Amino acid sequence: MKFKCKDVGMNCDFEIKNVSNENEAMEIAKVHAKYAHNISEITPDLAEKVKKAIK
Ligand SMILES: [Zn+2]
Structure with a gap:
């Protein structure tokens, strides 16, 4: 699963992977x-919002 901070509207390059x-x-x-x-x-x-952005 992946999550990008950007996907919840933050101006941030943080990503969660693997x-x-x-x-x-x-x-x-x-x-x-x-x-x-x-x-x-x-x-x-x-x-x-975060849950929806986790893919
Ligand atoms: Zn962030």
């Missing part, structure tokens, strides 16, 4: 959002 499932991608995205974008809490809205 993760085996959606939950793993979500966990990595959460950590990235916290440290790179200062998003300490993923809102249900954002979580939904």
